[in-house]
Amino acid sequence: MEWKIDDSRPIWPQIKEQLMRDIVAGKYPMGSPFPTVRDLAEDAKVNRNTMQRALSELENEGLVITNRTSGRTVTMDENLIKLTRGKIAKEKIVSFRQEMEDMGFTMEEIISLMRGSDSDVEKGE
Amino acid sequence: MNTNALVECRGLGKSFNGRIALQNVDLTLGRGKVIGLLGPNGSGKTTLIKILNGLLQPTTGTCAISGAMPGTYTKSIISYLPDKSYFADWMKVNDLLDMFEGFYMDFDRAKAETMCGYLGIHPTDRIKEMSKGTREKIQLILVMSRNAELYLLDEPIAGVDPAARDYILNTIINNYNEEGTILISTHLITDIEKILDEVVFLREGRVIRHEAVDDIRMREGKSIDELFKEDFRMVPIYEGGEMR
Numbered sequence: 001m002e003w004k005i006d007d008s009r010p011i012w013p014q015i016k017e018q019l020m021r022d023i024v025a026g027k028y029p030m031g032s033p034f035p036t037v038r039d040l041a042e043d044a045k046v047n048r049n050t051m052q053r054a055l056s057e058l059e060n061e062g063l064v065i066t067n068r069t070s071g072r073t074v075t076m077d078e079n080l081i082k083l084t085r086g087k088i089a090k091e092k093i094v095s096f097r098q099e100m101e102d103m104g105f106t107m108e109e110i111i112s113l114m115r116g117s118d119s120d121v122e123k124g125e
Numbered sequence: 126m127n128t129n130a131l132v133e134c135r136g137l138g139k140s141f142n143g144r145i146a147l148q149n150v151d152l153t154l155g156r157g158k159v160i161g162l163l164g165p166n167g168s169g170k171t172t173l174i175k176i177l178n179g180l181l182q183p184t185t186g187t188c189a190i191s192g193a194m195p196g197t198y199t200k201s202i203i204s205y206l207p208d209k210s211y212f213a214d215w216m217k218v219n220d221l222l223d224m225f226e227g228f229y230m231d232f233d234r235a236k237a238e239t240m241c242g243y244l245g246i247h248p249t250d251r252i253k254e255m256s257k258g259t260r261e262k263i264q265l266i267l268v269m270s271r272n273a274e275l276y277l278l279d280e281p282i283a284g285v286d287p288a289a290r291d292y293i294l295n296t297i298i299n300n301y302n303e304e305g306t307i308l309i310s311t312h313l314i315t316d317i318e319k320i321l322d323e324v325v326f327l328r329e330g331r332v333i334r335h336e337a338v339d340d341i342r343m344r345e346g347k348s349i350d351e352l353f354k355e356d357f358r359m360v361p362i363y364e365g366g367e368m369r
Contacts, residue, residue: 007348010339011319038299047159047298047320050339 003044011046015054017088023063023074024085034064034072131156131275131306132177136186139172139330146172147330150186154306156274159298159320161349162310164327165357170310171208173327174277177308178205191274201230204273208280210260214253218246218263225267237270240296258289265293269300276307282316290316314350324349326356 001022005014019040022028034055035043041051055072058064062080066072075081100110132154139147147169154160162170175181176188179195190199212221218241225232238248244262252260265281281297282290290313298320301307311317318338326334333356338349345352 005319007318007351008342008346010342012339042295042299045294045298045319047322048303049158049322050319 001043005044005046012050012053012057015044015046015051016057019054019058020063020084021088023058024081024088028074030074030078030081031076032074033070034074036071129156130154132188132190132308133192134186134188137173137176137183137188138185139169139176139181140184145330147176147183150330150332152325152332152335154308154323156306157304158322159301159307159309161314161317161321161324162308162327163312163314163324163349163353164310165312168327169330170327171279172330174205174279174308174310177275178203178277202274204229204268204271204276206265206268206276206278206281208283210264212252212260212264214251216252217248218250218252219248221252221263221267222248225270229271231272232267233270233272236300237266240266240270240300258285261285262289262292262296265296269296272302272305274302274305276301276305278307278309280310282311282313294320314353315348318349321349326353328357 003015003018005011019028028034037048037051037055040055041048044051055064059066059072061084062077063075063084064072065075097107097110105113130153132152134150134152137147137150137152138145150173162173164170172181176183177190177195179199188195191202193199222234222237225237226234241248241263244259244266246259246263252263255263261281261284265278268276268278276297278297282293285293294317297307297309309317309321321338323335323337324341325332341347341349341352
C-alpha cells in the first residue's frame with residue numbers, strides 16, 4: 001500500500017486516517033481479518049509503537065475489533081462505517097471549501113464548477 | 126535510582142586530555158523504544174555510546190543499565206554495533222556465527238542464518254571477499270539477532286547506498302526484541318525519522334533536547350530534520366571572521 005506521511009504532523013494520526021479511509025473504501029472488507037501491527041509497521045516503514053497507537057485509536061472508535069483468539073478484524077457494524085464515511089467526507093469538503101473561498105470563489109461558483117456546467121467561471125468572465 | 130528505567134545517566138562527563146567530549150549529561154531512557162541519538166560530528170554521540178557499553182570510563186558522574194554499572198553483566202544485555210568493522214579478514218561467516226554464539230547467551234543463530242540466507246550469503250563465504258556494504262549488513266544481522274535489552278547502534282546507515290539503507294532500517298525495526306530499546310546514533314535524520322519514538326539532541330557534549338518525536342511534530346509543526354537544522358544552524362564566517 002502507498003503510505004503518505006506529511007512531515008509537519010505527528011505520524012500516528014496520519015496512519016490512523018489512512019487506515020480509516022481504507023476501511024470505509026472497503027479495502028479491508030467488513031468482518032475480514034485486519035493485518036498485524038508488525039506487518040503494517042513494516043509496510044509503512046514506521047515503528048511498531050506508532051502503528052500500535054494508530055490501531056488502538058481505531059479500536060477505540062470501534063472500527064477494528066480485537067478478538068482474543070483470532071486477532072483483529074474489521075467491524076461488522078455497517079452503520080458505523082457509514083457514519084465514518086460521512087465524517088471523512090465532511091472534513092474533506094470543509095477544507096476544500098475553505099481553499100476555494102480563499103481564492104475568492106463563491107459557494108454558487110464552486111457548485112457549478114463541480115457540476116462542470118458553468119463555463120463562465122472557467123473562462124474567467 | 127529509578128530501576129524501571131533501562132538507562133540512567135547522572136552528571137555524566139568525559140574529557141580526553143582536557144578536551145571535553147561530554148559534560149553533565151542527565152539522561153533517562155525507557156524500555157521498548159526506538160530512540161535517535163542525534164548531533165553533528167564531534168558532539169559526543171560515540172563517546173556516550175562507548176560509556177554506556179563500558180568501553181570508556183566516564184570522567185565524572187555515573188550511568189546504569191537496568192540498574193547495573195557497565196561491566197560483565199551489562200555486556201550480556203547490550204548488543205552493540207560499532208562505527209567500524211572489527212571482523213578479521215580471514216574469518217568466514219561461520220566463524221562469526223560461532224563467535225557470537227560463544228559470547229552471547231541471547232544470540233539466535235537460526236535467525237542470523239536465515240537472514241544471511243535471504244541476502245544470498247553462504248556460511249563458508251570469506252569476509253575478505255565481501256563488499257563493504259555486505260560486511261556492514263552481516264555485522265548488523267549479528268547484532269540484531271541477539272535478544273538484547275539495549276541495542277546501541279553507532280551510525281548504522283552512514284556510508285551505504287539508499288537501497289542498503291532501506292534494508293538496514295527494515296532489519297532494525299523488524300528484528301529487535303520488543304521489550305528492548307534501540308539507541309541509534311546518526312546525522313542522517315530524514316532516513317530514520319519515521320521509525321523513531323524519541324530523539325536526544327547532543328551539542329558540544331551536552332543533551333540539549335530529549336523529547337517524543339510526535340510531541341515535537343505536534344508542537345512545532347515540523348519534522349525532526351528541520352528542527353535539527355534550526356538547532357544546529359551554523360553561522361558562516363566571512364573573510365577576516367567579520368560578519369556582513
